[in-house]
Amino acid sequence: MMEELALHILDIMENSLAAGASLLELTILEDPVANRMIIELTDNGRGMSEKERQAALDPFFTSRTTRRVGLGLSLLRATAEQCGGSLTLVSQPGKGTRVVVTLELNHIDRPPLGDMGATIASILSREDPPEVYYYHQRGKEAFEFSTSWLKEQLGDIPVNLAPVLKWVQSHIDEGLKALYGGE
Numbered sequence: 136m137m138e139e140l141a142l143h144i145l146d147i148m149e150n151s152l153a154a155g156a157s158l159l160e161l162t163i164l165e166d167p168v169a170n171r172m173i174i175e176l177t178d179n180g181r182g183m184s185e186k187e188r189q190a191a192l193d194p195f196f197t198s199r200t201t202r203r204v205g206l207g208l209s210l211l212r213a214t215a216e217q218c219g220g221s222l223t224l225v226s227q228p229g230k231g232t233r234v235v236v237t238l239e240l241n242h243i244d245r246p247p248l249g250d251m252g253a254t255i256a257s258i259l260s261r262e263d264p265p266e267v268y269y270y271h272q273r274g275k276e277a278f279e280f281s282t283s284w285l286k287e288q289l290g291d292i293p294v295n296l297a298p299v300l301k302w303v304q305s306h307i308d309e310g311l312k313a314l315y316g317g318e
C-alpha cells in the first residue's frame with residue numbers, strides 16, 4: 136500500500152492530465168465529527184464511456200501502451216475499502232470525470248495525507264500546466280489554493296518556473312500546517 140494519500144492523489148491527477156484535462160478541481164474534506172475523509176477530484180478531460188468507467192477499476196485494464204496493467208485507481212480503491220470507505224467514478228464522455236474517495240478519518244490503516252505541496256507543484260511543473268483549484272477543509276477551518284489566484288500574483292511570470300514551484304510547494308505546506316494547528 137502506498138504510504139501517503141498525496142501520492143494516490145498525484146496518480147489520479149496524472150490520470151486527468153493523461154485524459155487531456157485543462158482544469159483539475161480537488162476537494163479534501165476532513166470531518167472529525169462524522170469520522171469521515173472525502174477526497175474528490177473533478178476534471179474536464181475526455182471522460183469515459185460506461186464500459187470504460189467499469190473497466191477502469193479493473194487492474195488489468197489500461198489505455199496506456201507502455202505497460203499492460205493500470206494500477207492507480209485499483210490501488211486507491213483498495214486503500215479506501217481497507218479504511219472503511221469506497222472509490223466511486225462518475226464520468227461522461229466529452230465532459231469529464233469525477234473520482235470520489237471516502238475513508239474513515241481515524242481508521243488505523245488510513246495513510247497520512249503526506250506532501251500535498253509536492254503533489255500540486257509536480258502537477259504544475261509540466262510544460263503546459265493545467266488550471267488547478269484545491270480546497271481543503273478540516274472541521275470548520277479551510278485552506279484553498281488556485282492557479283487563478285497564483286497567476287494574479289505572478290503577472291507575466293510563468294507558473295512552471297522552478298522558483299515559483301518551490302514557492303507554491305511551501306505555500307501549500309504552510310497553509311496545511313496551519314490547518315492542522317501545528318499538530
Ligand SMILES: Nc1ncnc2c1ncn2[C@@H]1O[C@H](COP(=O)(O)OP(=O)(O)OP(=O)(O)O)[C@@H](O)[C@H]1O
Nearest residue numbers: 150151154182191197198199205206207208209232
Ligand atoms: N480522469 C480520467 N479520465 C479519463 N479516463 C481515465 C481517468 N482516470 C482513469 N482513466 C482510465 O482508466 C484507466 C485506468 O487508470 P489507472 O490510473 O488505474 O491506470 P493507468 O493510468 O492506465 O496506469 P498507471 O496509473 O498504473 O500508470 C486509464 O488507463 C484510463 O483509460
Ligand SMILES: [Mg+2]
Nearest residue numbers: 146150207208
Ligand atoms: Mg493512472
